[in-house]
Amino acid sequence: MKRQYQFLIAISILLFLVPWMLPNRYLLNIAVLIGIYSLITIGLNLLLGYAGQISMGHAAFYGIGAYTVSILTIHFKWDTFTALCGSLLLVGIIAWIIGKPILRLKGHYLAMATLGFGLIVEILLNEMMELTGGPQGLSNIPKLSILGFSFSDDFRIYFLIWGLVMLVQWMMMNMMRGKMGRAFLAVHSNELAAETLGINTSALKQAAFVISAVLAGLAGAFYAYSLNYISPEPFAFNFSIMLVTMVVIGGMGNLWGPLIGTALLGIIPELLRGFKNFDIAFYGLLLILIVIYMPKGVVSLLYWAVDKVSKAVKGGQ
Amino acid sequence: MKWRLQVLLLILVMVLISGMVGAKTNNKKPYVVGVFCSVTGPNAPLGTPERDTLLMIEEQINQKGGIDGHPLKIIIEDDGSDNTNAVKAAKKLIEQDKVCAIIGSSGTGPTMAVIPITEASGVPHISMAAGIAITNPLKKWVFRTPQTDVLAIGKILDYLTKRKISKVAIIYDSNAYGSSGRDQLKLLAPKSQISIVAEEAFGSKDTDMTVQLTKIRATGAQAIICWGTNPGPAQVAKNCQQLGIALPLFMSHGVANQVFLDQAGSAANGILLPAGKLIAAKDLPTTDPQRKLLLDYAAAFQKKYNKPADTFGGFAWDAISILVGALSKVGDDRVKLRNEVEKTANFPGISGVFNYSATNHDGLTNDAFVMVEIKNGAWTLVKSKM
Numbered sequence: 001m002k003r004q005y006q007f008l009i010a011i012s013i014l015l016f017l018v019p020w021m022l023p024n025r026y027l028l029n030i031a032v033l034i035g036i037y038s039l040i041t042i043g044l045n046l047l048l049g050y051a052g053q054i055s056m057g058h059a060a061f062y063g064i065g066a067y068t069v070s071i072l073t074i075h076f077k078w079d080t081f082t083a084l085c086g087s088l089l090l091v092g093i094i095a096w097i098i099g100k101p102i103l104r105l106k107g108h109y110l111a112m113a114t115l116g117f118g119l120i121v122e123i124l125l126n127e128m129m130e131l132t133g134g135p136q137g138l139s140n141i142p143k144l145s146i147l148g149f150s151f152s153d154d155f156r157i158y159f160l161i162w163g164l165v166m167l168v169q170w171m172m173m174n175m176m177r178g179k180m181g182r183a184f185l186a187v188h189s190n191e192l193a194a195e196t197l198g199i200n201t202s203a204l205k206q207a208a209f210v211i212s213a214v215l216a217g218l219a220g221a222f223y224a225y226s227l228n229y230i231s232p233e234p235f236a237f238n239f240s241i242m243l244v245t246m247v248v249i250g251g252m253g254n255l256w257g258p259l260i261g262t263a264l265l266g267i268i269p270e271l272l273r274g275f276k277n278f279d280i281a282f283y284g285l286l287l288i289l290i291v292i293y294m295p296k297g298v299v300s301l302l303y304w305a306v307d308k309v310s311k312a313v314k315g316g317q
Numbered sequence: 318m319k320w321r322l323q324v325l326l327l328i329l330v331m332v333l334i335s336g337m338v339g340a341k342t343n344n345k346k347p348y349v350v351g352v353f354c355s356v357t358g359p360n361a362p363l364g365t366p367e368r369d370t371l372l373m374i375e376e377q378i379n380q381k382g383g384i385d386g387h388p389l390k391i392i393i394e395d396d397g398s399d400n401t402n403a404v405k406a407a408k409k410l411i412e413q414d415k416v417c418a419i420i421g422s423s424g425t426g427p428t429m430a431v432i433p434i435t436e437a438s439g440v441p442h443i444s445m446a447a448g449i450a451i452t453n454p455l456k457k458w459v460f461r462t463p464q465t466d467v468l469a470i471g472k473i474l475d476y477l478t479k480r481k482i483s484k485v486a487i488i489y490d491s492n493a494y495g496s497s498g499r500d501q502l503k504l505l506a507p508k509s510q511i512s513i514v515a516e517e518a519f520g521s522k523d524t525d526m527t528v529q530l531t532k533i534r535a536t537g538a539q540a541i542i543c544w545g546t547n548p549g550p551a552q553v554a555k556n557c558q559q560l561g562i563a564l565p566l567f568m569s570h571g572v573a574n575q576v577f578l579d580q581a582g583s584a585a586n587g588i589l590l591p592a593g594k595l596i597a598a599k600d601l602p603t604t605d606p607q608r609k610l611l612l613d614y615a616a617a618f619q620k621k622y623n624k625p626a627d628t629f630g631g632f633a634w635d636a637i638s639i640l641v642g643a644l645s646k647v648g649d650d651r652v653k654l655r656n657e658v659e660k661t662a663n664f665p666g667i668s669g670v671f672n673y674s675a676t677n678h679d680g681l682t683n684d685a686f687v688m689v690e691i692k693n694g695a696w697t698l699v700k701s702k703m
Contacts, residue, residue, distance in 0.1 A: 026412040030405060126491055135493040136450055139429055227404060228433040231426045231493065234401050270405070273394070280357065286329065293325045304322065 004173060004255065012166045019158050028154045032226060034266035035161035036219045041246045041258035042168055043215030048244070049253030050176070050184035051208035052191070053103060054111045056240050057118030061213040063125060063235025064091050065220025070138045070230055071131055080144045084221050091217030092210055099209040103202065118240050125232040137231025144225040157226050165259075168215065173255060184208070188253065249290055251297020260298050347387035348649050350640060351394070351410030353421035353431070354445065354633075358398025359492075359521055362547045362576045363423035366630035367445055368393055371420075373621050374637050384645045391637070392416065396427050403427030407434050417649035418658075420636045422446060423629070425493040432459055441655040443640065445632035447571070448497050452678040458655055460678045462635040464593065464668055464685045466498045466544075467505070469570045472591035472686045473542060474509040476699075482565070486515035486538035488529055488553060490545030498544030498569055514538050519549055526556045533562075540564055546571040551580035558584040565589060570686070574627035578694055586693065591686040593628045593668045600698035606665045614667055631667030638666060 022028050040062060047053050068087035072078040078086065102113045125132050132138065144151045144160075151157045175181050186194035187201050195201050224230050242265070250261020268286060272279035294300055352371055355364035375391045383389055392414050394406035403422050410416045411434065418441040422428050425448025432451070435442035435458050444451050447463045477485065487502055489495035499516065506513055515536040517529035530553070533541060541564050543553045550572045557566055566588050568577075573592035578585055594601060598611035614634060618626035642664065643657035661680070664671040669685025688699040 024412040026405070026408040029408045033401065033405070129496075135426070135491060135496050136448060137426065137429060137493070139432070139450065227400070227430060229400070229430045231400060231429070233399060233426060270409075273409075279395075289325055289328065293321050301322065301326075 007256075008166065008170060008173065015162050015166070016159075019155060025154055028158060030266060030270055032154050032158050032161060034263050035158070035165050036222050036226070037243070037246065037266060038165045038259055038262045039161070039168060039219040039222075040212075040216045040243055041250070041262045042165070042172060043212030044243055045247050045252055045255075045258040046172065046184075047208045047212040048247055049257065050181070050188055051205050052188040053205055053208065054107075054244070055114040055209070055212070056111050056237075056244065057114035057116075057121070058212065058216050058243050059235045059237065059239035060118040060121035061091050061095060061216035062220040062223070062239070063121055063232070064094060065217030066224040066230050066235065067125060067132055067138075067220075068217075069221040070141045070224045073142050074138060074140065075131070080142055080225065081146045084144065084218075084225075087221050088214055088217055091220075092214045095210045095213030096206070099206050099213075103205045103209060115237070115240075118237055122232060122236050125235065132232070135232060137229060139229045141224050141228045141230065143228070144222070151225065154226070157222070161222055164218070169255070169259070176255065180204075245287070249287065249297060251299030254297065254299045256302070257297050257299040260302070264298060347390075348384055348644055349390045349392060349414060349416045350637070351392050351407075351414055351416030351419045351421075352633075353394045353396045353403055353406040353410065353419070353427070355398040355423040355427065356393075356395040358396075360398040360422075360424040360546070362574065363445075363629045364395070364398075366574070366627050367423055367633035369622055370618065370626070370630035370633040371637055373618065374634065374641075377617075378641065384641055387644075387649075389641065389644075396422055398424055398427065400426050400430035403430050404434065407431040411435075411438050411440055416440070417644070417651055418443070418640050418654055420445065420633070420640070425451065425497065432456060435459065439655075440651055441640075441658055443636040443658070445629070445636055448493055449501065450497075455676065455678055460639075460658060460673060460680070462632045462639070462666070462668055462671075462680065464570060464681050465679060466494075466501050466569065468681065468683050468686055469591045470498065470501050470505050471683055472688060473567050473589075474505060474511060476567075476589070476688055477511055477540065478509050482539045483511055484514045484536075484538050485511055485540045485542055486517070486533040486536060487513055487542045487544065488515075488517045488519065488526065488533065489543070490521055490549045491518040492521050492545070494569075494571060495545045495549075502542065502544070519545075519553070521545075521549060523549060524552060526553050527560060530556050530560055530562060534560070534564075538564065540567060542567045544569045544571070547574070547576050548580050551577055551584075554581040554584040554588060570628065573689075573696075574629060575625050578691070583694070585691045588691045589699070590689060590691075592689045592696070593631055593685065594687055595626065595628055595631050595667055596696040597687060597689050597698040600700075606670060607667070610665055611667060628668070635666035635668050635671065639664060639671065 018031060019028055040058060044058055047055055065087050068090050069083045072083035072086055073080055098117060105113050126135055151160055183199045183204055186199055187204055191201055246261040246265050247258050251257030269283060272282050275282055354367045355361060356368055371391050375389055378389045396403035396406050410419055419435060420443050423445055425446045428444040428446045428451055436456055442459045444461045445463060447466055449465060452461050487499055489499045515533045515538055517533060519526050519529060543550050550568055568588055568590040570592050573596055594607055595611050601608045615626045639658060639661050643654050647653040647657045659673050661671050661673045669681040671680040673680050689696045690699050
């Protein structure tokens with residue numbers, strides 16, 4: 001566990017240096033997007049990998065977060081930071097309300113219910129024209145500013161977002177180390193057994209659901225503040241699938257899995273741009289290969305490499 | 318297990334390296350224009366002819382020795398009809414490829430997502446999408462080549478008034494294009510004393526619209542106006558045929574392409590729509606300033622790609638031609654280029670005759686459209702000048 005914290009510090013320092021190493025703003029923009037997505041996948045991993053509950057509708061929370069800050073700042077002229085807090089509160093309340101009945105379901109039924117929730121939100125975003133602007137979306141969303149400090153370009157947003165990602169990651173690590181983390185693992189491996197041990201499983205699942213939803217809402221708010229334009233498509237069903245894919249490819253149930261998965265799925269399409277029209281085919285091929293050969297996610301490759309190196313070092317001595 | 322991992326790693330590394338090498342082959346080019354269009358995703362029927370046209374023009378210009386000796390380099394990125402991808406593509410084009418101007422996208426959503434970037438970076442931006450919000454309110458750096466839906470709706474309303482049709486139903490795709498059409502129609506119809514008696518929506522991926530059409534049939538509408546891009550409208554046409562609805566069916570200029578004819582088949586016959594002059598170029602009078610241009614473009618496109626040219630390719634043709642015209646006058650300085658594009662006047666293009674000004678970045682007027690009818694799977698000009 002101590003090694004995990006050392007790793008966190010090392011990654012944080014590396015991430016702090018990244019903006020100075022990137023030659024242009026385009027790559028910085030991709031780094032920002034990966035950071036935004038990481039906020040969601042870290043939360044989703046808590047739900048998927050630790051609490052063992054699937055959600056096919058997390059794009060909806062992401063969307064609610066984005067739309068709430070946009071509507072509050074554009075239509076109601078709220079201050080951007082207050083709007084951010086308001087949006088997190090709203091997402092939390094919505095997740096808490098729908099989590100109650102939905103989390104009683106298991107397996108496919110839970111997947112269906114969350115999927116349905118995602119679709120309902122997608123339809124609402126399209127149809128509530130007066131508020132959401134419908135399919136044409138909302139433009140001229142202001143930049144986030146906190147106490148007069150404006151996060152006006154990607155450079156500033158980068159530090160804010162990755163700072164938050166590292167903070168959230170640190171909190172997750174603390175949580176997993178404690179009683180709650182062990183309770184999560186117990187629920188994940190056998191819900192019934194966990195319950196006989198006196199763990200309040202439904203409260204635990206509910207907590208994971210709300211936390212992951214709020215993180216998705218936070219990511220959505222940052223998305224709106226950094227792009228300044230939103231329309232319903234980025235928050236549609238496809239993105240929910242994308243999020244689950246990121247967690248699974250990275251390695252669910254591992255603290256570093258979602259970060260690795262998100263980074264990979266964020267970077268690979270950019271590297272494949274050189275292939276012009278064949279990039280999608282290559283992208284699909286890569287995903288298939290990863291799922292076949294690394295069923296526990298790309299993070300297993302990391303462990304394998306660390307293992308190999310440490311063995312080699314020991315062998316050398 | 319180990320060798321499998323090693324094989325996988327090897328493949329991964331090879332693919333990524335070759336991707337990067339491929340990306341770096343295009344470096345020596347004086348005039349670089351960036352394009353982001355939707356070659357994949359729901360807008361692919363628009364983005365594909367746009368890309369093909371741009372590649373064709375690039376080749377034509379460079380064969381003639383470029384623009385005053387400067388070769389033209391067009392870098393095309395696919396945004397997959399997705400806002401976030403469009404933003405990434407635009408940032409890449411502006412920051413990494415240092416393009417002098419940017420063209421894109423095929424759809425309104427991705428265009429709107431990129432506008433804050435082009436406005437902030439000061440890059441001339443010509444959009445190939447029709448949504449009204451792109452140039453209204455006016456944006457300093459953003460221009461547009463397609464005919465607006467306002468012009469198209471005006472054309473349909475004129476036609477309806479002449480035929481004394483006063484009650485219409487609208488069925489629209491619930492995406493940006495369709496809902497923008499609905500909004501404009503609701504705004505303009507009352508001015509022509511035409512009432513909208515039914516308003517139905519369908520999803521871009523829906524495969525059956527009989528429910529909506531049955532509802533419309535019950536309202537006593539005298540005509541149906543369908544607003545959307547492929548493939549939805551083709552399904553509307555088919556369902557109308559299946560249900561035996563004999564009301565005149567109007568479509569938007571968004572389906573003025575071969576894909577629609579293929580998808581709708583015999584159900585397309587009798588459909589009326591406002592369209593750019595391209596699809597009925599042969600029927601135009603020889604005095605039309607665009608006629609020769611249209612026929613040349615159609616012939617060149619047919620020869621190169623062995624498929625007919627369409628209106629969407631025309632939007633790209635107009636965008637790049639306006640840019641090339643400006644580039645040949647002032648070179649690739651972004652500020653000068655923008656000012657020169659804004660001065661474009663009486664410029665005959667594929668979609669119409671362009672006149673930009675400091676207060677108008679739309680360029681086209683009502684006469685950019687003609688009414689066409691689909692007869693036996695082919696476009697024919699509705700001749701009567703009414």
